Every structure is written in C-alpha cells, then in structure tokens.
Amino acid sequence: MSNSFGNLFRFTIFGQSHAPAIGVTIEGLPAGSPVDLAVLQAFLDRRAPGKSPLSTARKEADIPELLSGLGPEGRTCGAPLTFLIRNGDTRSGDYEPLRFVPRPGHADLPAMLRFGEDRDYPGGGQFSGRLTAPLCIAGGIAIQQLELLGIRVEAKILSIGGEKDPERFEETILAAAGEGDSVGGVIECTIHGCPPGIGEPMFGGLENRIAQAVFGIPAVKGIEFGAGFLAAEMTGSACNDPFVPGPEGSIRTEGNNHGGILGGMSTGMPIVFRAAVKPTPSIALEQRSVDIRTGETVPLRIGGRHDPCIVPRAVPCMEAAAAAALYDAILERRCSQNGSC
Amino acid sequence: MSNSFGNLFRFTIFGQSHAPAIGVTIEGLPAGSPVDLAVLQAFLDRRAPGKSPLSTARKEADIPELLSGLGPEGRTCGAPLTFLIRNGDTRSGDYEPLRFVPRPGHADLPAMLRFGEDRDYPGGGQFSGRLTAPLCIAGGIAIQQLELLGIRVEAKILSIGGEKDPERFEETILAAAGEGDSVGGVIECTIHGCPPGIGEPMFGGLENRIAQAVFGIPAVKGIEFGAGFLAAEMTGSACNDPFVPGPEGSIRTEGNNHGGILGGMSTGMPIVFRAAVKPTPSIALEQRSVDIRTGETVPLRIGGRHDPCIVPRAVPCMEAAAAAALYDAILERRCSQNGSC
Amino acid sequence: MSNSFGNLFRFTIFGQSHAPAIGVTIEGLPAGSPVDLAVLQAFLDRRAPGKSPLSTARKEADIPELLSGLGPEGRTCGAPLTFLIRNGDTRSGDYEPLRFVPRPGHADLPAMLRFGEDRDYPGGGQFSGRLTAPLCIAGGIAIQQLELLGIRVEAKILSIGGEKDPERFEETILAAAGEGDSVGGVIECTIHGCPPGIGEPMFGGLENRIAQAVFGIPAVKGIEFGAGFLAAEMTGSACNDPFVPGPEGSIRTEGNNHGGILGGMSTGMPIVFRAAVKPTPSIALEQRSVDIRTGETVPLRIGGRHDPCIVPRAVPCMEAAAAAALYDAILERRCSQNGSC
C-alpha cells in the first residue's frame, strides 16, 4: 500500500494536514530494541518549522505521543509502535480559494481527478509536507537501530538554488523569499559503516529501496548514487573503482564512483546518494491556473504560510528515508543466513 | 521478494547467466488480455546482442518459449504467463579466473560476501545483464496492454560517453572499444497518453515505482523526472508549470518541468524521465583487484565477450521497466473506483 | 506483517491491552466511500463487554476516536482512516503474579520465549482479546461497503459448550462460571448476496483469505466451509450440489454443501462457514503451571476479570473478519477486469 514502506521493518503513515492528527505505525522492530524518545525528539526538531524567519509561520509542535509498543524501560515489547501528532494551528479557510483552482507544481490537479470532490484539500491534505514528520519518526527510530550496529547516516545540503557556497545559502533563500518566490536544492546523504553484502539483487537492491523511499518525500525529482549522472560521461577504466586491501582482511576501493553499492548490495564503502529537491511550489507571486468549474484561465495568488525553501527541513527527511530502507534490508539479510531457528 | 516487481501486475524473474535457463512468470493480467507474441519478439530483438560489431559476440537467440497462460487465440486465460529462454553458447571456463578475484564495478565482491562459496559466478550469475531479457518479456507485454489504452512508451539515447550528437554515438563507442575500454550514457524515456490521476500518494507514486523498477536494470546509477536535477537550481516561479485549458475540457501545463507527475500521480502531460547508465564494468584494459584468498593486490584482465557500451541495448529495458510500473499502477487505479463488484 | 490483513483493503492493528491506546489504520477504501460512524458504533457495541453479568467487569467504553481519512460529509477522502481507542480501567497489578508463570491455554509461554523479558504481559499485551475491537472497526467498515453492494454478513452461535439449544446458552455459561470454569462454542457465519466469481485461485481463494482472517481472532481452533468435515464422510454424488436454473438467467445449486465457494471463488450461493472457539483459558479454578525462574511446578489461580465465555462477543468479530476478507477480494476483482484506465 502506498502509505507503507518496507518489508520487515515496515511503517504505515496516516493523517492529513488538517485532520485531527497525523501519525505512524511501525512494525518489525525486534522485541527489546531500545528507542530513546529524547534523541528521537531532537531528530524531529531538525525537521520542525519555525526555527528561523526562513520557514513557515505555522506552529507545529511536532511532539509525538507514543500510543503503543514501548515498555517502561524504553525498549520495544514486540508489538507495533504507534506515534501520534495532533494537528493544531490549522487555518483551513486559507485554502478555500484553492478548492477549484489547482496550484501549479502541487498535487492538486491529479488529486482532484483521482479522489474526486471528497479529497481533503486544506493544507494539501495527505500530500502535505507535514506528512514527513511521521516519516522522520520511523526513520529516526531506524537511525537509532543503525547506530547500535555502528552505522551512521548523515545528510547535508550541497546547493541551494544553484548556489554551492554554504555561507550564501541563507542569503539565496532570503532573496527568493523577498521576491515572493522560492528555491530548491540538492542534498547529499552518506551512510558510514554499513557492512558489505546488505541488499538484494534486482528489484530489492539498496538503490531501488532507497529511491522508493526518497521519492516519498514531496518535491524530490531526482536521485543518483555515487558518480551518478556523471558516470554516464566516464569511461569504464575511469569509473570502475579498483579494489585494494583494507584493514583487518577487508577489501576496499580506491575512489567511490559506485557510491558504496554494486549489484544492489553494499560493498562496505560509504553509501552516497544525492537527491534533487525542486523549489517550493507555493509562492506568493501571481501564477496562472485554470478554474476546473469553468475551464477558464484564472490568476492565482497563494496565501497561507509557506517555506521559501524546504531544503533545510528536507535534510533529516533524507536521512530518515535512507535509514528506513537500509535497516529493512539489514533485517532481510538476517533471515537469509543458514543456521538454527 | 527481490526478484519480483509489482503489486497487481506482478512478475518474477528467475535464472542465471549460465544456468539451464532464464525466464519470468507474470501474474495479474486480466483474463482475455491480448498478447501478440510476434510483436513481443520484435521488442525483445531490440535488446538482443549480436546485431552489430558493437555488442557482445555471445549468441543469445533470446527466443522465449511460452509455457502457460495464453490461449490458442492469443489471449490470456487468467492463469500466470510463464516464459522460458534456454541458455546456450555459455563459456563458463572464461570465468574461472574470476572466482576469487572480484571485478571492479561488478557485483562480484558483495555477492561473494552475501552468498558465499555457493554463489553462481560464471557469466555474472543472477547479476548478469542477461536477466534483462525476462524483464523485457514482462515489460513488453505491459507495453502491449498500455497501447490498447492509448498509452505509448518510447525511450531514446540522449548521450553516450558525454557525446550528445547521435551521429557520433557509434564513433564514441568504437573509440572506447578500440582502447579496450567502455562508455556509458543517458537514456530518456517518455510516456505519451497516460490519463491523469494514475499513481498513489507517498511510497506508491509513479516516481517511486518507476525508480524501483529502473534501478533493477544493471548499471543504472541515477534517475530524474522532468527537469530533475536542474529543477534544484530553478526558482519556483520558473519551475512551476502554469495550468492552461486543454482540448475537450482537459487541463494541461505550459512546459513540463514536472515530468508529467505531481504528488506521485500522473497529470495527463507526458511522463518524462532520464536514467544514467554507467560504462560497462567489464573492460579489456588491465585493472587492479584483490585476490580474496590472499588479500593481496593482483592485476586483472577480463577476458570473455562484453559490450563496450550497453546503452543501446538498455533502451528497450528502460521502456519495459517503465511500462511494467505504469501498468501496475493502472490496475491499482481500477480497484480504487467505487462501483459494483 | 502479522498485524496487517488484506492486499487492497488493508488494515493494520496496533496497541496492547494496557498500553495508552489500541487502534487501527485502514487503507484502500476508494475515495468517496461512505462511513456511518453511528452504525459503526452500534456494531462495536455488540462486541463490547459489560452488557450482562456474563462478561468481564472491565469497563471498556470502546468508543473510537477518528483521527484521519473521513471528510465532514462522512465520506472517505482517499487517505487512510485511523481510529484510536484509549485504554482505561486497567489493573496491571492483577498480572504481576503472571510475569513468570505462564497461564495454560494462553500465549504467555511462547510470547516469553519469542519476545523475551521486554514483552508486555499485563492484560495479555498484544495477544489480548481487546485487540478484536480494532478488528471490528475495520470489519465494520467493510460490512458497510458490502451492504452498499447488496451483500449481508450475519453470524450466529450454533452451540455453547456442546449445548445447541439457544435457550440454554446463558444457563450453560452461568453453570461454568459458577464453577470458576469457562466454555467455548461454535459460530456460524453466512454471507448473503455475494455475486459469483469473487476470489482468486489457489492461495488467494475466499477460503484461504477468510481462514487467515478468522484465525486472527484469539481462541479460534478450527474453521470449515459448507459441509466441512462432514463432507469428508460423504460420497461425491451426495456432496456435489447439482446446478439448477436460477432467477434472471443465473445458475444456482440444489443444496449448499460447497458453502458458496468452489475453486476459491464465490458461486453466487450463500457463503457459509463455521468456526470453533475454545473455552476462555483464563479460569478461576486452580491450574498447574511452571515458574520459568525455577522450572518447578506451581499451582496457578488466575485473578483479574474474565469472560466465562467469549463466544457471544466473538460473533461480531467473525462477521468483521469475513467482511474484511471478502471486501478485499472484491476490490481485487475490480482490477482484473479489462477496460479503460
């Protein structure tokens, strides 16, 4: 189902932007897995808005309530974990003008045609970026499990609106915001410490899984691993990473054009991918749309409160998506080993 | 499971490069669906090697035998379709030197660690590009179903080794081959005629599904939709495609930076994606690797018969992967409609 | 995942008996499906305890809170439905003596070995019969959809503790309760109005699906369809139901030994199955168990509040399980039809 991700570590996201709540149910964590709620909250805080003048003025406390699955010692009991975040500070009225006028770059038009008049449009409904909060809960818990295995997931911004100098990121965002416009960017995510041999062949490869998860983050329009699109311009002799002896009998590569993945499986080198995030489609500048009742072109000015750039808030989402995909593959790896029951 | 793709239109690939056979079982085609085997063969021929001096000298007839699922009138009976391709002209001896020396850029090293000494390494085993033949069978049948719905899938090469002039593609490949080297390239795939509202939110979106399928094609290292990575450098006002009235009450967009997909769902505009294919890792030039028995660096020269550039043969694979993903989403769309049983 | 059921109409149950809450997320309802919360509550009330001196004294209001997925008009918006029931009136202390002494007939022993010391044991944790409340929410909603299609699901008690006279059911239960003992029973469920051709071959048949759902109700130890175990004693000529012309060009059978299902698919005759419910394992009578700390036999007297017979409360659960399984198969049937997108 489209709201779920994963085979063995599986989470199901529910809720809409202006419904009573959003949340997530997480299955497959082995009983006894530690979950540190304070660390999780700190992770969620990286996604939360309202930290700076650069993000939406909507106040989202994003403090999840735990409903099930965790014992008093902070370890999973074997039942699914469910977390709930109440929606508050909603201003559904802001969206009334958008009921029949789809916003360019948004899911509005296909959602109208797909779900009909019963679709929940205020705040973007189930397509709201707010649904990345439950993704970060599931992924944040996966990150905690990976760290126990010595695996660390770390994403960072490579560029904002084409600007690659981190010191000028804020300036670039403010410039766009000042014009009632928005900017996107590129995020790079690196996973350190993943042992080799994780991932499955063909459609269960790490690239397939991570891509499936990452495209679940709204606004992502591309993903590449290792050298990615640049590899398409290289010769084999330049692109292939030679194998060299590593510490303790391991084998490593010189260079990492393969991004830590060959044949869908980890090689033991850092897993590296980059994702392209398009500019926030909700902008204050006037745009052209069509009123679906009349079929006529209408000017559209989007009110409401929107981030001029969601890239900074998408950084932990990228880590969450990658961690969930990897941890799922690690659980799957366990059951492919011969042994006792 | 990693050898399967799809929820409702689901196919499962089996076989290894030098096993007795490879093949595919395809489930979920409605009974009565027409399958034209001659058209399918013509599609498979586009993937087959041996057409020009540019591809591997291994002769792969790639003529599938139909085992089940199709009636005498060429329509499905409701049972799964299974196709078989016998492997022949295998020269497993070519691979003996590679048993303990992983080839750079190949799945060898993680496969050694993942599957142990029982892994099937000759010809690349289950990681062989040969396994794209059954993918093309499943996808080729999906293409036929899509065409009945007025949907057309078409891929083409955008660049080879960085060269963007189609008239110089062959020259670029021959130059690399002449040096015992290889080149990759970029393929663009466009789907025309897809109605709006196909695809599911979040992890079941068209981007997620197509990406999961496309990364099942060996050597793919990146995928982008619409403006893709370029979108990350644009402002929202430039990236958003304005809505305009289309023919017969439809709504279209000016421009197609969104690549025909918003919120994971089709908009009615052409679906456009590009995939980066890395250069063939098997090259004649000497490379460095490590003998896993001794842990020492060894020089590696790969014999056998290999394509200096697999991009031309990957074109129909891209169409197959995209078609399978889209047709699966279309079947899922059908059951989301209210109505009678 | 074990907490989920269904392919297209899919629900995921969460919570434990003494966790903050239990609940369910329901995916796959077509947008615009009507859900009548008052009718749903009336259905849940049939499962709720506390109606008579015969059921547990634990007060479970069982009034679910809707968190997402339903619009103000009472129709689904296309996003998952999530319902929450807060746990209250828990007396976890009742269970402390049971931490190391598994109750005969309960999941305690395998749960200890499966989930270890972090398992949540008070109230039976995730194995509590209380988890049938969310099952009834999902199934109750499926029942509402089936009724719109003219399909009616109805279960009734066939016997209690071997007694087949409904007028003596209460007496039988009271007699067992008076002795600190418990009784089970047999429930028969009939589905009227299901059109023919629903269900899939082999492992996706209606029998397979209904059985998988029904064994999710605690205490069920057997299921049979149509003549069931009696069919094993019949001759083919007696067991086969002859086909006869029905109204409006339909075909019906004389007799219904096949229970409305042949080859896993509905025939158009009433679907009939019976399930065996074992007696409540929690009884006041002293039993023998083993203290897992010492490995020694200990006498066990179970305190707490328990139903002397859960059969009456299991009746709506049976309807819920059957309806969910059937509605899922109906959605799957829709996407097996040729047609437009």
Add this chain to the structure above:
Amino acid sequence: MSNSFGNLFRFTIFGQSHAPAIGVTIEGLPAGSPVDLAVLQAFLDRRAPGKSPLSTARKEADIPELLSGLGPEGRTCGAPLTFLIRNGDTRSGDYEPLRFVPRPGHADLPAMLRFGEDRDYPGGGQFSGRLTAPLCIAGGIAIQQLELLGIRVEAKILSIGGEKDPERFEETILAAAGEGDSVGGVIECTIHGCPPGIGEPMFGGLENRIAQAVFGIPAVKGIEFGAGFLAAEMTGSACNDPFVPGPEGSIRTEGNNHGGILGGMSTGMPIVFRAAVKPTPSIALEQRSVDIRTGETVPLRIGGRHDPCIVPRAVPCMEAAAAAALYDAILERRCSQNGSC
C-alpha cells in the same frame, strides 16, 4: 498474488493442466541450502498417480526439470529455484462437452464467470489437482530444510468416507469406484521438533499461515488445530493443557488440546492439525447441471480419467503446505532477533 505463498520463503506456481508445462519458482532459500533432488523425487512420487488401480489412469511422469538456482554441489546459489514439469498424455478432447456445462462441485461455474470465454477449461485448467505437483516441489524442499533443523512433518489418513479403520480404506474406495462414485476423507498432519516461539501474532500466526496454505489444496473444506471443533464442547479446565517441567529446562504440556500453537506461536509441543477433504467431484454417475448457453437443465456424465478418492495423494500435499508455511515463519523469526547485521 494468488499463485504465490509465503513472505520470505516464497513460491509462485504456474501452469495449467493442459498447457505446455506446470512449474514453480522458489525464492528466499538462503544461499548454500542443500537440496537433494533424489529425496525430492521420492517425495513427489508419493503424490504421483498411476501407482494403483485406485488412481487416475493419466500417466504423469512428474519428473521436474531444474532450470535455475542450484549449484553442481546440490546447494542453492542464492538465485531463485525454478522447476518445470512438462505436461503430456493430455486428452483435451475429453473436456469439450464440459465447455458450457459446469461440473457440480468443480470450479467450472465461477471460473466461467470470472475468466470468461478465454478461461482454459481442459483438464480443469489452473484449478486442476495437477497443480499440487509444484506445491509439493516447494514444500518438499521446505521439508528438507526443516529436517536439517530437527523438524519432521508427517501426515496420515484418519478416515476415508467416514471409515476409520486403515485396513478398510482401500475397500471403501473400491466400493465407491464400483458405483461410479467417489469418497473423501480426513488427513492429520503432525510436525515434530518445532522449537517454541515460531509464528507471529494475529494474522501471521502459524494457524493463519498453515490454513492459508492448506486451503490452496483443491477439495479441502475444513481445518482444525489440536482439539479443534471438539474444543468448542469442552470446559476451560478440561481444554487447557497444564504446563509441566520438560527435559533440559524446557516446559511442556500435559495433553495437547492446543495443537502445539498458542497465540499463533509454537509452544514446543507437536503441531497437530486435521484437514477435511471432500470427495472427488468428478464422478461417472449421471448428475444434473445447466447448459450456460441455454440456461436449461441438462444431464451430465463426466468422462475422462479421475481418482475415485484423492485423499491418499493429498497426504504429501498436506505435508508440503504445512512445511512451506512453517519454514517461512522460521525465516521470519530469524530477522526478529537482535544482533549484528
């Protein structure tokens, strides 16, 4: 998909009775798993017909050809196993009279309505009992893996046509055959040596999984675990199996009314279930049916070659289904353990 069973040990059956072939693809066996093809053939021979005058005269060699997945040492390589059985000795003409006249007790009628005129009806198409051969291949391989873990699966006939004396089984079958009739029976399957804690809560329990698999065997109309339907007539004090100390610190039960499963999980006691097999619906005696072209009642005499009792051949099928379900749960158990990658 309905032709597939299992989550981690997953097999997909293909083929129809009179198609070129039937077969199965098996995924999820850890690389290095031994598969003894001679032992497998001996297992399949138990299902094969033609051993005695009691079974169909159709000669089915049932010698599968291995297409992929197994190395020269008889150990799996990590790729899926595919087996093929060519269909031969088909007499499709026998079935022409049945094209428009559904056979009572068969899948014919719902298949006509479900798959339309393209359904493959000769020999029962995909609903043929012949499809239990690939089930036995998958299950036979699961049995071999279980035996390596000290787990043994053993089924036997409890009754034939109501007759419980094994010495009179053959006589009972011959008597029915002599009258152009058929008989069914009850099969009991016991799994010895399964460690405790296998199986998942709720819908992933061993009972749910085994039932889902067993109802995939044509003609099964009921299943019960442990005391089964008899439990519904017992009191709790009689039905509960007291815990007692077992060897080496284990805990066992006195009696086994629970059939080795509590809360969906194994307890360490033998897993015991019984399945009801209805009499073969194809009988020589004249029956009444309806010609779907005219809607009128017609007499039906079924020619062709049919077993008067399929119960003996269903015995290994029962073992196969149970073993596949259990082995799948064992693989799932492995990934629920905390530990390293």
